[in-house]
Amino acid sequence: MIGPSFPALLLAAQGGDEQAFAILWRDLQPALLRYLRVAIPTAADDLAAETWMSVIRGLAGFRGDERNFRAWVFTLARHRTVDWHRQAARQQTDVMSVELLGDRPAPDDPAAAALEAQSTRAALVLIAELPRDQAEVVMLRVLAGLDVADVARLLGKRPGAVRVLAHRGLRRLARRLESAGLARGVTR
Amino acid sequence: MNEEDAVPIDMRQLLAFLRPMPPVLDEDTADRLLTGRLDPADAPPGYAGVARLLAVAAAPAAPEELTGQAAAVARFAAEVESHPPTPIPRRTGMPSRMSSVKVTAVVSVVVLSVSGVAAAATGLLPSPARWVAEQVSSTSHASSTSRGQGDPGTAAPDSPGLDKATTAALCQAWQAGQGASNGNRADSAAFRALATAAGGADKVAAYCQAAADGGTATSSKGQGTPTGPDAAGAAKAGLCRAWQAGQGGSNGRRDDSVAFRALAAAAGGVDKIPAFCETTTSTSAHGQSAEPHGNGKGPSSPPTTLSSPAAASPSASGPPSSTGHGGQGQGGPPTTG
Numbered sequence: 001m002i003g004p005s006f007p008a009l010l011l012a013a014q015g016g017d018e019q020a021f022a023i024l025w026r027d028l029q030p031a032l033l034r035y036l037r038v039a040i041p042t043a044a045d046d047l048a049a050e051t052w053m054s055v056i057r058g059l060a061g062f063r064g065d066e067r068n069f070r071a072w073v074f075t076l077a078r079h080r081t082v083d084w085h086r087q088a089a090r091q092q093t094d095v096m097s098v099e100l101l102g103d104r105p106a107p108d109d110p111a112a113a114a115l116e117a118q119s120t121r122a123a124l125v126l127i128a129e130l131p132r133d134q135a136e137v138v139m140l141r142v143l144a145g146l147d148v149a150d151v152a153r154l155l156g157k158r159p160g161a162v163r164v165l166a167h168r169g170l171r172r173l174a175r176r177l178e179s180a181g182l183a184r185g186v187t188r
Numbered sequence: 189m190n191e192e193d194a195v196p197i198d199m200r201q202l203l204a205f206l207r208p209m210p211p212v213l214d215e216d217t218a219d220r221l222l223t224g225r226l227d228p229a230d231a232p233p234g235y236a237g238v239a240r241l242l243a244v245a246a247a248p249a250a251p252e253e254l255t256g257q258a259a260a261v262a263r264f265a266a267e268v269e270s271h272p273p274t275p276i277p278r279r280t281g282m283p284s285r286m287s288s289v290k291v292t293a294v295v296s297v298v299v300l301s302v303s304g305v306a307a308a309a310t311g312l313l314p315s316p317a318r319w320v321a322e323q324v325s326s327t328s329h330a331s332s333t334s335r336g337q338g339d340p341g342t343a344a345p346d347s348p349g350l351d352k353a354t355t356a357a358l359c360q361a362w363q364a365g366q367g368a369s370n371g372n373r374a375d376s377a378a379f380r381a382l383a384t385a386a387g388g389a390d391k392v393a394a395y396c397q398a399a400a401d402g403g404t405a406t407s408s409k410g411q412g413t414p415t416g417p418d419a420a421g422a423a424k425a426g427l428c429r430a431w432q433a434g435q436g437g438s439n440g441r442r443d444d445s446v447a448f449r450a451l452a453a454a455a456g457g458v459d460k461i462p463a464f465c466e467t468t469t470s471t472s473a474h475g476q477s478a479e480p481h482g483n484g485k486g487p488s489s490p491p492t493t494l495s496s497p498a499a500a501s502p503s504a505s506g507p508p509s510s511t512g513h514g515g516q517g518q519g520g521p522p523t524t525g
Contacts, residue, residue, distance in 0.1 A: 123241050123242075174238050
């Protein structure tokens, strides 16, 4: 989050200032990329670039505060993933197998890599194992910095449904880590 | 190595099913977990690992995640080049030329301000942005040069359209820059606007002198704040917020920056900033939301407002993304293999 200087930065970026845009980009790109890596691992970088293209084109018309801005950027990102799935379906690609091949996580269990090697990529692989809607809610809450109401609006779901998905996702992750023998962990 | 580690993996997974399921979290705990405010040590049984996992997932940016910056900024620059930023579309029929001059000037001031804010209050910016902040201070003149030229509004020679606060801020910035980068300065949109208002580049000094004499008098009377929705409100709000946020920390350096000198000028003195910001934060809150639609927060906040950026780029191929709203837009990209 950028914080107090966000309005001035946004205004400058809307006026075409490259440095201001660069600051906005650096602030959001990591979260955006991670969200997309969970959603569609094989195309995350391309989709992030396309998302920024949409942001750039629409920037002048954007109104709102920093949270609105983040919600907007992730909405655009989500549109990209929806388009991607649609196109993949049209091309009769086996989406599931493509997704599972993903980034080819190391042969080791990603749970171990995530918790013991503190690998962000491995953590994302693990979250991506969740059912898609659960993974999406978890990512939007954890990485996009959006609250339940924001996420609900973004996904077109009721807040209650978003909460349920989050709970299920968390519980599933807990079980997953437990089965990997890594749940005890603060002291490890 | 404890006993359990010696058990084969398959067996371990099998054993996991015999363990009790992790409890269902209460709402507050789930919320803290998702927002990174739950220490793994305080997590309910079974969730310590999840807390650590989510912390790892939300770790600070890795260098490889930022490798696309140059390309992204280049695309941004190309877009700005081909579709120069247009003045904020307003629903109310304002005289567009007049307002565009104002907007251009204000935006440029903000660029200067941002550099000041960044330089003065590096603590306010997230650390990854720090190096950018450093660069901004050194390059903002150059970048504002290239940016300003496309703006139709700046060319209008007959409408000064600068209110007192903007003039004061511009003059402050102009005076601050006198020693250093004289060459670049005159080219920027902001200073072209100032020169226009002054009646010529050679008259800026005198104009600023006069404005300073008259300007401080009026602003100390308390008329400094512009009426109506004005982009200056947003800029001021940003500065004020930055100023307020920085109060605890680096007080000394803060006062030196161009941005805060401009703020001080607009307030009528360094000592008047607190009072000035007090009033501005409340009025500019209106200004900001009033600007786009003229009504409350309603339609302005949904992120999808964006679907109307037609104003920004009406001609060229429409943005491929904005078509697909939540899934109903018809076509994907045309590249069907």
